[in-house]
Amino acid sequence: MKKIFLLLILIQCVVFSFAQQAKKPTLMILPSDNWCVMRYFTTTFEDQGSKVRVSDYQRAFQEDLELGPAISQVGQLLTDLGYSVKDSEQELKNLAVRNAEDENTYSKSGDVIAESPLDVLKRKSKSDIIIQLGWVVNKEGRGNSVSFTMEAFDSYTSKRIATATGISKPSGEIVPRILADAIGKQVKDFDSQLTKYFANLTKEGREIVLTVRCWSGWDEDLKSEYDGDELLDCIQSWLQKNTVNGNYNLSDATENVAYFEQVRIPLLNDKGAAVDARSFATQLRKYLQKTYGIYSKVLTKGLGETILILGEK
Secondary structure, eight states, X not given: OHHHHHHHHHHHHHHHHHHHHTOOOEEEEEEOHHHHHHTTOEEEEEETTEEEEEEOHHHHHHHOTTHHHHHHHHHHHHHHTTOEEEOHHHHHHHHHHHTTSOOSOOOTTOOOOOOOHHHHHHHHXXXXXXXXXXXXXXXXXXXXXXXXXXXXXXXXXXXXXXXXXXXXXXXXXXXXXXXXXXXXXTHHHHHHHHHHHHHHHHHXXXXXXXXXXXXXXXXXXXXXXXXXXXXXXXXXXXXXHHSGGGOOEEEEEOSSEEEEEEEEEOSBOTTSOBOOHHHHHHXXXXXXXXXXXXXXEEEEETTTEEEEEETOO
């Protein structure tokens, strides 16, 4: 009986360990920028007075007959590997509804941080990884072949973290099926790249950018002293305690601006909720208000970049 009991405990430990290792990031699949350009699914948005051309995902889903089925087929491949794949078409519809509201966060002085449509989508969907999928159909005598490129990007840093490319054999099947079959031959290697990257995030933390600024009308600045230390030193002390392994890099600082790069934040907070740049900066905002009576405002760009402006809500 004792041996059976010990065996059951061992099995439970193995199952629990496997479940922990099998945790996968959340994905969202979108058409690649190159694919959108080739099929003329682009639009422009204003960024600090300049016009920037970006992919028009919503129109692509509405007008292209291949896109929806292709992304659905590839999404099923990744779902079968244990990933949680968000429905990008539905997320875009939800975003269009929410855009009826004021999407920009203003200060009392009217300041705003510019976000591209993709930044907004990342922030709203909160996917860990964005997969961009593009393909070209090649007409051949025995049917069609498909050349494809699939790339994965960290939603927080936009760094490329996994790639798969290839070309299918000629087939009489519909394009989404040909594409899925071709990707299926490489999906395990793609999965391996994603798993390795996400395992490193779990250990080292997510990477974000944090900028601390001061409102021009504020009487203090980052060199003002609180409890015998300059405010910038107080902020760095907080970052040292609240980043993963104390990892961050102060790349530039003046009395009015401090720019922190490679700020490593935990994937989850103590309640098990995902941590992004906004929630991390909000923790710092609350700390500064409670400890030093400093009011501030948090502005965000996507999931991985945030600005904390001191001196005004």
